[in-house]
Amino acid sequence: MNFLIKPLLEVKDLKKHFEIENDLPWEKGAKSVKAVDGIDLNVYPGETLGIVGESGCGKSTVARLINQLIKPTKGKVSFNNEDFTDMKTRELRKKRKSIQMIFQDPFASLDPRMSVEELISEPLKIHNVGNKESRKKKTKEMLEIVGLNKNFANRHPHEFSGGQRQRINIARALVLDPELIICDEPVSALDVSVQAQIINLLKELQSRLSLTLIFISHDLNVVRYMCKRVVVMYLGKIVEVGSYKDIYSNSSHPYTQALLESIPKESPFEKKQNVELQGSIPSPLNPPTGCRFHTRCPFATEVCKKKEPVLRTTEKMLEGHIAACHHIEQIKKEDNNLVYK
Numbered sequence: 242m243n244f245l246i247k248p249l250l251e252v253k254d255l256k257k258h259f260e261i262e263n264d265l266p267w268e269k270g271a272k273s274v275k276a277v278d279g280i281d282l283n284v285y286p287g288e289t290l291g292i293v294g295e296s297g298c299g300k301s302t303v304a305r306l307i308n309q310l311i312k313p314t315k316g317k318v319s320f321n322n323e324d325f326t327d328m329k330t331r332e333l334r335k336k337r338k339s340i341q342m343i344f345q346d347p348f349a350s351l352d353p354r355m356s357v358e359e360l361i362s363e364p365l366k367i368h369n370v371g372n373k374e375s376r377k378k379k380t381k382e383m384l385e386i387v388g389l390n391k392n393f394a395n396r397h398p399h400e401f402s403g404g405q406r407q408r409i410n411i412a413r414a415l416v417l418d419p420e421l422i423i424c425d426e427p428v429s430a431l432d433v434s435v436q437a438q439i440i441n442l443l444k445e446l447q448s449r450l451s452l453t454l455i456f457i458s459h460d461l462n463v464v465r466y467m468c469k470r471v472v473v474m475y476l477g478k479i480v481e482v483g484s485y486k487d488i489y490s491n492s493s494h495p496y497t498q499a500l501l502e503s504i505p506k507e508s509p510f511e512k513k514q515n516v517e518l519q520g521s522i523p524s525p526l527n528p529p530t531g532c533r534f535h536t537r538c539p540f541a542t543e544v545c546k547k548k549e550p551v552l553r554t555t556e557k558m559l560e561g562h563i564a565a566c567h568h569i570e571q572i573k574k575e576d577n578n579l580v581y582k
Contacts, residue, residue: 255313282482290472293500300425428440440463493569
């Protein structure tokens, strides 16, 4: 990625804290769920940026904050040098044409009472694009682009398979000719063979239509295939950023390395790195002090408990590769095992 190019999307110190009405008995004193707690990221034109992490780390919340489906507690989201966070509703509605989303559940995101034609043309109606005839024509074009028969326009969602429904969602996301599409786990609810079809379709459409994608997933194999650059999140924070080659072959954060070890090996004789996480994920109601990963990290020391690490690079890391760990220099690989030196 050429970082001299101006970012299409800039996110700075983004936070989302969900207020709770009553304290839970086991979380005395907690006042809010810190779903996203201060992240910075840039997305460049034409790239596919992957966001990965365990369930509950804040991936989907970030997606909704970028598109302003929910308002941030703090921070700034800029798209094409325009600040979305302070934009008035009417103005934001116009700008949303440029950012569209594909949601995780291909059935729940489609109104069962509407026909395919109504579903795909709805964004055109909302934004007053074209007339009835032109919208009908555009709908059929979109169906063919995503690999569906244009004669399916009069059918309803229940008449389609999961993969076909997700193609309808993709067609609906593309109908306004957006610059950025946020894919929020778009294949996790599909069979493996269908996942491959949808992933290949997204790659083909990105190339043909010059799209920029944010691809959110917990499937690291899918992210490796789809994405040029990867962001790793843990408990509302970004812990590592790098190209897919850096992340998969030279990961620097213990959490990233543990995630990679969760990928099933192709050979039963392939050695695994010795990264054993301790305990369970802490509650975002009361996250740990210092490094949020220290309660599970096998390499944690006293400084990890007291001081929050910042995203930084070292001499052994390539340009654009950063990680938030106090001990990047000390954690090394020896005989395919991670050791602290």
